[in-house]
Amino acid sequence: MVHLCHDDAVLCTGRQRLGAHRFAVTAAWPAGTSVPRPGHGTHHDGIVVAQTIRQAALLLAHAEYGAPLAHATLLRTFDFAIDPAWPGSPDRPTALDIDVTAEETGHRGGRPTGVRLRMTVTSAGRAVGTADTAFEWIPPAVYRRLRGAYARAVDVQPPLPAPVPVDPSVLGRTGPHQIAVGATDRPDRWVLRTDFSDTALYDHPVDHVPGLALIEAAQQIATLITAPHTFLPADTRTTFDRYVEFDQPCHLTARTTRGAGTLAVEVSGHQAGELVFRTTVTGPFHP
Template identity: 30%
Template sequence: MSTQVLEDAEASVVPAVEYGRTIERSLAHRSAISEVFVTDVRTVRPMAVTAGIHLPLTHLYYSDHQEQPRLHDSLLLLEAGRQAAIAGSHTNAGVPVGTMAIVHGFRFSLRNLDALRIGGEAGEPRIDTDFYGKTARHNGRYRKGRLEQRIHMGDVHVGDHSMDVLFLKGDENEILRHSQRGTPAPLSSDLTEVPGALTRVDPARVGRANPLNVVVAGPEFTEGAVTAVVAPRLDNPALFDHAYDHLPAMTLVEGARQLALLAVGAATGSSAPGYACGYEGSFHRFAELDAPLTATARHTPEGDGRHGVRVAFRQDEQEIAELTVTVVDAAHLNGS
């Protein structure tokens, strides 16, 4: 296999990666082997790695989309980037296994969408990651960090991802959670439903076929906006691979995507699901499992078949997160 060259000033040579099997699941912070998408992690230079990625074609969650032509799920690529970053932080950046990475903000965007067509021959996927951070003087631990990633399908640059995180040990996370709640948080494994989950939308309205993958309920439409309850199924093994004491960030991103599709559909009158190709967000507080979580999406047309949708999440009368989703109309996917 030939080597590649990173797109940076150092022109570092990227070592070849293997695609024969996925990495040890603990390195990706996953419980199920089927939810691991990184096949190999290799050091490029200090604080930089490259990773091979497996993109499953028949996944219960990531393959359940109705847009045409069919593209690899943008959230699958985002999750693969998250896993590559976590694994690389353990193998290359000196972050101990067992450390929690709390996301403060991120930005993710895709380009050259033709290379993401399922069944195409764009080449094997690869994610290159650079880590940035400073260690504490008294113990040498990283407390905060930033990563920047470039996503490739073969030789085609298809996306970019950056993320700012806070690193916590288990006891530090418990202290933070207790300081925010004042009471112990329930686990997703102890609950059967989240509040407001009885009126989830029809799957087709959010570009899905399987009701298990619908995460929004009771939408209310006003001029230029749609508000709904964020109510994922706790038995969805992709969103809840293990027990959580909060709604994971990726679940909020999925909620933002589904609300964005509802908002774009309402604004354009189209029933054809678009494709979410970009996300930018910040997280201010944990999303609790035992209190209603609502989100409001506001649509802004950007021209040329693209739409920007800002989604604000509120719980207990506080804004806990905000995300902006970029959606491409289904009619504009050809030649993107």
Template identity: 25%
Template sequence: MHHPRHTNRRDTARDNGSDRMRVLVHKRRGDQVVLGAIQERSPGGFKVSLSAAGLETFLQGRSTNIQPMIIAEALRQATILAAHELFDVPRGWAFLMDRLVVDLTELPEQPDLSAVGLSLSTRDVVTRNGRLSSLVSEVVFLVNDVRVAHGEGYLRVLEPRVYARLRGQREISSSLPSPGLEGGFRLHDVSTGPQRRWHVSIDPGDPFFFDHPVDHVPGMILFAAAIDGVSRASGVSANDLAFFDGVFDRFVELTEPLSLIVDLHMMAADHLEFEVSADGSRGSHAFRARLLVRPGPAVAQPGTSSVRGPTSRESVDRAQTADATHTIAAACVP
């Protein structure tokens, strides 16, 4: 796979404003950037606004998953930005998101997204030979300095030669036909029993998920598909997502069949807990996640006991951690 030439942060001096931000969050099109300008810096972190233009583009092309998708994409872009801006990772290196945590329990029902900013800090920073190897970003979303959401991104970084050796010659998204699916993917119900299962069709022509050519299914598609699957299984709006903790076990190849499995794990008075996994052609999980949604009147099931589930903070503390067998992530950002 082709990667841009190596540069360091000093090489970005000629980039300015939105164009510089576009480059640093790995976007080819400026209207796909959801971050605005960095407003304040601190050791190991920064504060940044959301981009009005990016939000407008996003809202025009999507009718569901709006709040969770914007928060998750802003977290993802901010984590990439942190690696370049705070740790001088050269352009062209491969970025792998092993795990993504998004907590929306404090988000108002109809937030003013244009008023949202975020504050990022980093922890568990690992370097090898003077270069960043991995980090965890902690991102807090704020409106008038009041926290409305937060999340974590577990990032690894690979040199281009290491990534090329790992991936070899794979199909590239730009070489595949676009079926013109709304939202970049479609779920086809193939359930045969109480377990809900969908086949996932991917549209490599979608500008949000495939802003630039990639050699795998982007992790954000798995994030969006998981929310969509839970919404369909529960009858709850995707915007009622309260918590997401997902682990990307491996790459999902662009041409391999992909199935999404949704299981109701627990019902409580204030939330429903679902376990979601995505299986490919290799017979093993490519992705697994735990989601909490706020229940609506349509999802109550008679004969099911209510058991108190963990709070969102407890969820983060005990949530899945990518173990040594998780050699690669589905959410790579070349």
């Protein structure tokens, strides 16, 4: 239901219909999903938040709106926000309740072909986050025509050698396999890294770079350009324009906008001269 192969990666634990287009989804984060932030205690891991939202959306699409498991999903937008002051729990599981309101966005033959989902996330009665995502599902034959020569999933390491990763310690990561960006000769330009040994992002063979891998790259860039200061992402908004392929480099650039006690980092990805995605990460920032 959530497009995963590894049981321990599944975060959603149940669902309940509350109305015609309203649902309750429960989820649980295992111990260790909160990460240390020097001088700021522990905070949520942004990619775990995104994984939770993604899984809840897929669960409802398949279980409640009849999206066939064999159909491909086409992600349009993926926005989520999390309270940066919420520490999570570094040493015990965290239970989450997700209230979801859905809106059908397309139909074929009297059946829905897409949904927009708005979510409110609570933990122990405390509102800790929101999400808004829209996607559709398309039949296998249509997807094959859409993808052409790229329709076949890549089940070995991508054809391009992974670029040298940035220093994992700067990002609070344990090793190169968790690094989604490599440095270039420009301080405001990076190149996307794809490493299939990172099963948090590459749970199963795929024919294009997953959207969550692009969001993770954007969040890592936001951390890099604000180092050595601590930047806590609170709001992440992403628009996907094109598929990102494995056989050519995807270059990433960033620009920042300062507000009153906040910083917004807009990361744009380009491949073969085309804009492929844009993610804006915003959060409190006090250098």
